[in-house]
Amino acid sequence: MSLEQIEKSIIRGEYVDALTQIETLYNEKRIGKEDTIQCNILKGRIYLILFPYTEAIKFGEKAFEESQEINNKQLMFDSLMIMQKAYFYAGKYEKRKEIRKLATDILDSFEEKDSEEFLRRKAILLPTREDNFNSSISNILESIAISESIDDPILKADSYSALGSRYLWAGNLSEALKYAQKSINLYEKSNYHFGLRVSTALKGIIYLHKGELTFAEEYIQKSYSLYKMANENPFFEACILMDLGLIYWLKRELQTSLQYYQKSIACCEQSQVISTRHYPWALLRMNVVLIEMGRITEAKKSLELIKQIALNTNEYVFKKIYALGKAMILKTSLDEANAKEAITLLEKLVDDKINFLELTSLSVFHLCDSYLKEIGRTNDLNFFEKLRYRVSLVNEKAERQESYILLVYSLLIQSKLELTELNISKGQILLEEAQKIAEEKGITNLAKVISNEHDVLLNQINKWEEMTKHIPNLEERLEFTHIEDILNKLIKSNISYIQLKDENEYPYFFLIVNRDGSVLFSENFRDSSLDEVILDGILAQINELILSETLSENEIKRLKSQNYTIAVSFLESFFLIYVFVGQSYTALQKIRCFMDQFNSFINNNDIRLIKEEVNNHLTLQERLMISKNIEEVFLN
DSSP: OOHHHHHHHHHTTOHHHHHHHHHHHHHHTOOOHHHHHHHHHHHHHHHHHHSOHHHHHHHHHHHHHHHHHTTOHHHHHHHHHHHHHHHHHTTOHHHHHHHHHHHHHHHHTOSOTTSHHHHHHHHHHGGGOOOOHHHHHHHHHHHHHHHHHTTOHHHHHHHHHHHHHHHHHHTOHHHHHHHHHHHHHHHHHHTOHHHHHHHHHHHHHHHHHHTOHHHHHHHHHHHHHHHHHHTOOHHHHHHHHHHHHHHHHHTTOHHHHHHHHHHHHHHHHHHTOOOSTHHHHHHHHHHHHHHHTTOHHHHHHHHHHHHHHHHHHOOHHHHHHHHHHHHHHHTTSOOHHHHHHHHHHHHHHHHOSSOOHHHHHHHHHHHHHHHHHHHHHHOOTHHHHHHHHHHHHHHHHHHHTTOHHHHHHHHHHHHHHHHHTTOHHHHHHHHHHHHHHHHHTTOHHHHHHHHHHHHHHHHTHHHHHHHTTSOOOHHHHHHHHTHHHHHHHHHHTOGGGOOOOOOOOEEEEEEEEETTSOEEEEEEOSSSOOOHHHHHHHHHHHHHHHHHTOOOBTOEEEEEETTEEEEEEEETTEEEEEEEESOSHHHHHHHHHHHHHHHHHHHHTTOHHHHHOOSSOOOHHHHHHHHHHHHHHHTO
């Protein structure tokens, strides 16, 4: 029996066998002081996974004391890293900071800072630092570089998983998914059971935020199966059940969602670790379901539990969870005093400098909704100014903290407010910005929802322009934006998860136009030609946009002419124009795809007219090549 064999058992998820092997080593009395300390560290690692955390802390403290006695800094550091993780799981966040600070000081005191032992421990410590977003990413990337240099695949996978989590909570879901998958690949190769379960769950949560609930449920259920295989800590089960509760909430299966939340809460109570943020958060999520189901009395009972946890632990985040839960219940009352108290609580939450993605988002939505209700009740325009002010603050905070999902939400709300002020152009620009960010960060379904909102605006553009001539009152303008409907969706089911119907897109024609408005190439996707009046109207709008010089490189603008939507993009010295009928999202993806391959296509085929803007005509062969390329993109 050896420490290496015990390590392998832990990696495979054979925790009971590993504990048995440690006891065998103890009983044989053939191990020295350092190996005894190492066994206690290994026990601490096992109890971090199995439960209870008090056992992990006990063995970590014992190993730390014994390693101090022999002045072994490496073992002192290893002991502290067990303890800091145990305190994190147990919800003792301030204690965790103290332990991590001590571990940092010990690591800084290492004499040989080029040694593999120092570098490995530095790579373990770096991802645990709670810095700002950019520093955090930089720390984790440094950890990955170190793990590569010392050829430690599990440590590298741990860092990839940490990087995926960091990008997830920033809302950069494309990057989050990429690193979650990289960690899964390495964990699978290393046969590391615990890491594989954690990263599989992470991948499910990323898909959940992307709005892809089928994939989210698939990966979270897979993580649940891995959990059951090794019979791990019931608290981990509570976290998985809570995520399943959210999935069914978003699928609008309220009773099933409630059952999962109830099971999650029971697991938290069974594990007797109710001081972590997961427990009050599960209670809050359950209350969201109970409130929609009209079961307010039950919601008030669980709010009291959150209150007791906040009072007993004095943790700042728990107080925020309680404040949001209380505001949500106060909002269900028709009493004016309750409405005002809810607004006060929500304003404090929204103005808080510390940002928690889901908690802050829900606070923003509820506050905006409260302001709208007060406008309707009192017709007090001050509430509209408050609404604009709070949303602008959220926008600034989301940009500063690089919280992209929250930023997209705030831009969407801001666009509605600009429309209410009859700033139509500004409203469109904000929608374009929101969609662009959502697409870049992989928040796919939300990007589609915003694109549809933009389509609705384009279809109503004449009505909006008519309003500027005889300005209706504020309430009428707010009603026309459907902002209340948007906020209700954000509050109830989160707009990212709206199930959109795939609508057909009907291509009509495609143009390549130079800077002076001359048509270099046209492709008609229909056998019949367009009515000349309609065509003249479309070309007039295109020329107006070209002359305005407001279209930036690689940007796509959409216009409306009767039933036709016009997507115009500017690429180097040419305008690419796609005219179609139907929803815009897929059409914009196609024109983006065409833009990405356009330069290489004309260069590879030496199409001089477009490449060099020479004053001659395209040959028949060149026209056929361009037509074929366009049809491959827009008709397939």
